[in-house]
Amino acid sequence: MNQNFDIIIVGGGAAGFFTAINIVEKNPKLKVAILERGTEVLNKVRISGGGRCNVTHACFEPNELVKFYPRGEKELRGPFHQFCSGDTIEWFEKHGVELKIEADGRMFPVSNSSQTIIDCFLKATQKLGIAVLTGQSVQSIFKKENTWKIETQTENYLAEKLILATGSNPKVWEMLQNFGHAVVSPVPSLFTFNIKDSRIKELPGVAAQVTVKVKDTKLTSTGPLLITHWGMSGPAILKLSAWGARILHDKNYQFTIFINWLNDADKEAIEKKLKELKQEHAKKSVSKKSPFELTNRLWESLVLASGIEQETKWADLSKIQLQNLVNQLTNGTFQVNGKSTFKEEFVTAGGIDLKEINFKTMESKLHENLYFAGEIVNIDAITGGFNFQNAWTSGFIVANAV
Structure with a gap:
């Protein structure tokens, strides 16, 4: 019928x-x-x-x-x-x-x-x-x-x-x-990045306004990033996943990203700012309080990752430590290893x-x-x-x- x-x-x-x-x-x-x-x-x-x-x-x-x-x-x-x-x-x-x-x-x-x-x-x-x-x-x-x-x-x-x-x-x-x-x-088009990294391991729920780039591609995105239990999410990451759907699929979701935790501030400006802080806050410990729009926890984590001990004072920062900190802040390198579905x-x-x-x-x-x-x-x-x-x-x- x-x-x-x-x-x-x-x-x-x-x-x-x-x-x-x-x-x-x-x-x-x-x-x-x-x-x-x-x-x-x-x-x-x-x-x-x-x-x-x-x-x-x-x-x-x-x-x-x-x-x-x-x-x-x-x-x-x-x-x-x-x-x-x-x-x-x-x-x-x-x-x-x-x-x-x-x-x-x-x-x-x-x-x-x-x-x-x-x-x-x-x-x-x-x-x-x-x-x-x-x-x-x-x-x-x-x-x-x-x-x-x-x-x-x-x-x-x-x-x-x-x-x-x-x-x-x-x-x-x-x-x-x-x-x-x-x-x-x-x-898949909207997904989050799986990243195992000691710098973010203890920071689920922390967010920052960032610029993210995918190594060896033209993919770049600016916006809020959210640290999760399995890696990174938030609009900045989801945008990258959508625009890079094909490219990242072809990489089998194994790739390197660079993160500028200070939105898109340039290296020179940040280096200058850190040198000023070294003068102004000579007696204070570097890791205690974030001088940028970053949560104190994230700041502390990036300071430690730069090889700066918890009690180090601003005055005692070596040239190399300062350089490391500039890099962690403006060009942190993270390995992505797989993806997760974004919500449902x-x-x-x-x-x-x-x-x-x-x-x-x-x-x-x-x-x-x-x-x-x-x-x-x-x-x-x-x-x-x-x-x-x-x-x-x-x-x-x-x-x-x-």
Whole structure:
């Protein structure tokens, strides 16, 4: 028995729901179904942002917004001019969900609960008569003349238009390769660095404003760094992991980083400052109090790593010790040995090759009436609500196109 629909959307996540709702709001006559392989829909929405759902980011200028996407920067410029973060806020407000901006620009529902977003989507699909079918894992996709046939393990579905919003699902990518689509193989994108080093061993929870560089690459990033039990995390590290997703994967996650613990202060300036301190604080012990914007614990650790004993006074610093301290502060070398997933926000770099998609409609350039929304394509962003914004924008454009 075949079930007939005008449009079938595969994937019951953020992009799938947003696309479906926008389609039926524009064309109430269309018969639309969402197929989800799991028993529950919107799982990633539920856990995102620590269960609060980081809906978007308060960056309202499309040309600025694209800079947060290591893959997709060029391609998203046009789409963001059609539907940007401001449109997202307005859309959710119209659907009864108020958003708020936090200090770092991330936006959450005022309720602080991702359930608000899930309820909003479920209510809208019910009201619009969109069929939400769970436990439907797609086994195969065929195209016959102008109809798509989708087989799951229990049902067959027919539809004129097919929209794939399956995120990073290797099985669906494989099916698309059989349709001639090129898939950029997926590698992890947001991850933290595993580092075993006596300088940071006792300092989990300590943060600093740093510049990090990866040796033998052009990768560099500035921002807050957080020391953890297993190494280093925080925006500065996550940015590097996103921009360096391919490079670091090819290095098998074994590489060297250089850290300037004083943001991006230059060596000469720091050397000069230390020489002044040597004069001013001659009688005080070096390790006691941090003269920079570093916690005392981190300062003490870097002083010891420079070969300066705990009780050494500023006046007694040798030339070599001073040089060592300058190096530890502005160019500390750390070995990275492996990675860890950042919270539960597992993002991959990879997906449908961007050259094969028409970004005015999100339609496949190879197959008519085949559309893509969300992370199934080779677009990903750093953390902060940007991956969701890509889901909303691509869903909106698909809805307009169909």
